[in-house]
Amino acid sequence: MKENEFQINYGKYYPIVYKQLYYLVGSNELAEDLTQEVFIKYYNSKEEIEFLGSWFSKVAANTAFNYLRGEKRRIKREENILEEVNNIFSIEDEIFRSEQIKEVRNILTNIPEKQRICLILKFSGYSYEEIHKATNIPQNSIGQLIARGKQKFLQLYKREGEINVL
Structure with missing residues (x-):
């Protein structure tokens, strides 16, 4: 042409x-x-x-x-993801009644929000792509956020254990 x-x-x-x-x-x-x-x-x-x-x-x-x-x-995929996340959190509400889970929840609240969300979704079985779609966090940043979140969680968990021993 x-x-x-x-x-x-x-x-x-x-x-x-x-x-x-x-x-x-x-x-x-x-x-x-x-x-x-x-x-x-x-x-x-x-x-x-x-x-x-x-x-x-x-x-x-x-x-x-x-x-x-x-x-x-x-839109349907996003609704399904939100529904699954809501189901996870409704199940979590029942599980969080035990003392050990309450400790974990307290520690999670002290982790930066993006790291916390990535950790929860990753350990709930979501792939990096699914986490990206659910949160709009760049997919190439998710692994680093999870690694930093794990490190922060372990640091806080060890410190919490030392406080409870005393």
């Missing part, structure tokens, strides 16, 4: 594609982003497009629907 042809079609079809996407997704910024995706697909297309208006309409609709389906799946 020639650069000039792309520029002409961009100017002609951009408002139409944008309006269709805005209608489908209901957000100005998102419609602009998706419109750019449609035009990137057009720019990279190798095939000869006979009915360009129809092509843009179809690609715009598919792009919007793909985005909305993905967003729906993302």
